[in-house]
Amino acid sequence: MRPGTLLRLALAGTRTDGARVALTALSAALATLAGLAALTVLAVARPTGDDGVNSEQYTNALLREPGLRPGVAFALLLLCVPVLGLAGQCARLGAPGRDRRLAALRLAGATPGQVTRLAVAETGVASLLGTLAGLAVFEVGRRLLHRPDAAGRLPLPTDVHPAPAAVAAVVLGLPLVAALAGALLLRRVTTTPFGVVRRVRTRAPWPWPGVLILVALALFAAIRPVGLWYERRGAVMPDSVVPLLVLLGGLTAMIGVVSGTGWISYTTGRLLHRHGRGAAALLAARRLTADPWAGSRTFAALLAALIFGAGAAALRADFQAEVELARRTGGGLSDPDFYLGAMDLVDLAVGVAVAIAAGGLLVAVVEGVTSRRRAYAAQVATGVPRSTIGRSLLWASIAPAVPAIALALTVGYLLIAGPMPAPSGGGFEQTACDPGWQACGSDGGATRTRWVPKVTVTPDVPWEQLAWFAAGGLAAVLLTAVAGLVLLRSATSVEELRAT
Template sequence: MKPTALLRLALAGTRTDTLRVVLTAVSAALAALAVLAALTVLAIPVPAGFGPRDGSDAWADQYTSALLKEPGLRPGVAAGLLLLTIPVLALAGQCARLGAPSRDRRLAAIRLAGGTPRQAMTVAAAETGVASLLGTCAGLVVCLVGREVMHRPDAEGRIPLPTDVLPSVPALAAAVLGLPLLAALAAAVMLRRVIVTPLGVTRQARSKRSPRPWPAVLIVLGVGASLALEAIRKNYEDSGDPAFVSPLPLLLLFGGGLMAALGVVLGTGWISHATGRVLHRFARRPAPLLAARRLLADPWHGSRTLAALLVAVVFGAGALAVRAFFATMLEARQEVQRFYDEAAGQETTGGYGSDTFYLDAMDVVDTAVVVGLVIAAAGLLVTVAEAVVARRRSHAALAAAGVPRSVMGRALVWQTFAPLVPAVALAMTVGTLMGRGYFGAEVREGGGQAQTCDAAPALCEENFEKYSHLIEVPDVVRAVPVPLDDLALHGLGVLVLVAAATGLGLLFLRPGTSVEELRTG
């Protein structure tokens, strides 16, 4: 097939197909912006003649944020930006399902016209790849324009963002071209069990079995990895065991987080099946009974729909647990500083207990979590709308049989929230356990001896050794509280986002229940 013909067939279709291409392009643009931002942070150079271990001499003092100044912190910033691509790519996958029946009929028409199954699959993969390429190119343009617009140095010549550097040309090309290639390959993998015939599209489905709670094993392994990392850290502090500076902690950090998040997402299938059985057994109203049948018929729908949202909830709850640790650490340091100032007979100063760097860094993490939740909610909106449109014939049949449209709307709400509430509770529990496992459940500051001078400032400055003496600094141990209030707000915010997305998706229900839909293919 010629490239021009492939491009024309990939971008052909109805308004729904055009909307799918546009949404896929927007998702790819967001992913490209996140990747380009990460590459820009990594492109910040270290001053000539210095290395990352040379302390403040290697800092990039042209930036106002310490996260960009210090070379050792930039990989963490880049990793956080790359994590933002997870909900964005999930949104792209959900957008690719929009208008699937119309696309299936178009693929069947290609087969009817003499196309081979491979050519039909190539057209479907090319649609995703071309849309993603348009999106990444748009993301590159936005990045370059934003770089010029936001480059506003202050009076001291410092800038808040790295608008003075650009990634290398190969890195830019890899981001702009690599994401569409990955998207096309992902589309081909997702379609590997699809058979396109001249009479339609069928899927080779495996035998239907009830979901099992085996994803709990992944959750236990993920939480266990966080506890193991805390044990390694304590052992390093006590004995200097070199295992802490090996690749093992990094493997436990990312591997444990991945296993726990995957366990929560896959476990939603079992949660959906269990809630469907409970509703089917105890519900007496039409809406929950209809939702129960749908949950039992397709329990994995919740995993597909809520995957990105639940991953964001896990990381958000973990971030709240880490914030509680840093807040407790700051309080303990302030108490140590007060004791030292009182022992020295001087006024209370900030000093050791005034550094809010870690809490400021957590503000950036919280912002990233909120952005991820909003993107995941947008993906949920697309999924709900696609589900309503895909079921328009069954909805029309229910309406023709006398089922009120309000009952169908409430059934969709039940189908969304029945597995969502326990899944969100599980995700927040797992995230909190991992955050407390990585950093510990208590903070210990102070201890040992400190040298202080209680003479006049001039005498202390002239001969500190003569007028100074040692004081015993007590151990300050504080238990890190579980941030129940913040977790409650986090969960409530997630439910509000899902409610808004579901409410907007229900707007597609009215046109989808028209009796004329019974006569359409």
């Protein structure tokens, strides 16, 4: 099959296929913008001089201080996780119609390898269009937002540009990763002239993702011992060690929690089947045990955002403990309002990630209802009320979501709060000015010495913030489930039994 023919067939199809390509391209564009923004922050050169020298050409303190810029870049890269999850959900939109189209191509003489390359090319081409559009928006935005103030300082790092190799890696790497992921997902799919056959695993999921969660906790816990190891040897720890441990630990935790949702869904289905009452609970139980990995696919982006949010809540609690320690001992954070304000920006980023993840949930729910519309129509035709099917959809959405969200918040909190020691200070003599003297420090004894006792402030568990994250996650699941119920009436029409 020639490349031109492959491209034309990859972009052909119905309006649903067009919507799938457009949404996949939009997701790739958002991921490109987040990646290029992170690379731009990292491209800011460290000023010459001591470690305390800042980049004074920026008005934002997060950009001025060189030690804070890697954290900003890391937060921007984490925004790519829910965006890529949204892309994965969009790639499944209209899957039944695409399967029939691929089967028709097989009937026309195409080989299984050709239709597989066609399905992979569709995702790759859509992602490439999205990354090119994201690059264009990024370049235009840099020029429009380059507005220095009267002192010549900039609100954003529009005076620097990522290296061309890094830009090419993002623009071309994301479509390549999308194409490889599509090929990986299609490894169990066989396209025949009679349809698409998927080989599914019949054994129950194992709780092995718990090992990944323990590994992630160990990686975060190793940060302090590694620093002490370098300190005892009088060596300077490389700047890349801590970001590397944080990145590996965060990704391992996300993979463990998302993969563990399959075991949670299967176990929840078994419990519903054993203790559930009513047809709706039993239908949901069978659906959860038949396809437990649907929860991993559906909640992946949401759980990743909640892990990040819970970690940010633990970090905020530690900053607040540092503020309390400074109040008791007279030392500590030099500018606590700045750090707490930075955490407000992190919370905003988490909110944006949850909103993006909610979009992925909506696409997943719509895809699930439309792909099973013939089965739902058959149930209605045999006498099952639509209200029962609707309640079963709610059961299947909420039952695995509650423990999965609780697991994500717990893991995200423990990643930060577990290895981080409680802030402590004091245990030293402090020389202060005697208020009764005008000339402090003169030979007349204008200073006095006092003993500052040893103080340890244990950070409080941020129950309120964690509860808000849990409520936001459950609200996203509920809203998308309700949106699926709106589509249920049209999807359960008896005429769907005659759909091809």
